[in-house]
Amino acid sequence: MVEQIREIAETYLGNLTKDADLAQRVKSARTLDNYLEIYLSQTDSGKGRIQAQSTSGTIVGIIKNRDWSLSEGDVFITQSGKLLLIHLQEERLMVLSFTEPVENYAIELVHLGHVLGNHHWPIIIKKNKIYIQLIIDAPIIEETIAKFKIPGLKIDYESCSPQENFHFSHHSHNI
Incomplete structure (x- = not known):
């Protein structure tokens, strides 16, 4: 059995559609390969604990309060320092x-x-x-x-x- 890399993200940085500096930071992280991207269902966006697989195959656990839902463009930083960009599916x-x-x-x-x-x-x-x-x-x-x-x-x-x-x-x- 192949062990998959796991990341934990619980520090919310903001939304790149509302923060130009954060958008630039995500762009730089993408260039440096210090970046993860996930696609979530809208149903999952409101959960407090979410496990998803990034586009690169990394398993990511997101920990957040359930009193708010994730939005398209939200960004977290993982415990290892990678930026995590959230996309919501139709x-x-x-x-x-x-x-x-x-x-x-x-x-x-x-x-x-x-x-x-x-x-x-x-x-x-x-x-x-x-x-x-x-x-x-x-x-x-x-x-x-x-x-x-x-x-x-x-x-x-x-x-x-x-x-x-x-x-x-x-x-x-x-x-």
């Missing part, structure tokens, strides 16, 4: 919309919202659409939604870039 979302009026289905819609919440499936409502973050396999969510038999309920999928500002809150029962 995310596929389930989108619920309605092709018919839903005024007569208020109870069913409230029940649907309750069930989605009980499953801890993060949702956002924007412009008369319900966006569901796919934290589990889509067919499971589709099957759950189909049980409500709401006329005109349409299920589609959209890709969401990290810049589109879909910040799902991750609910917990911790007090």
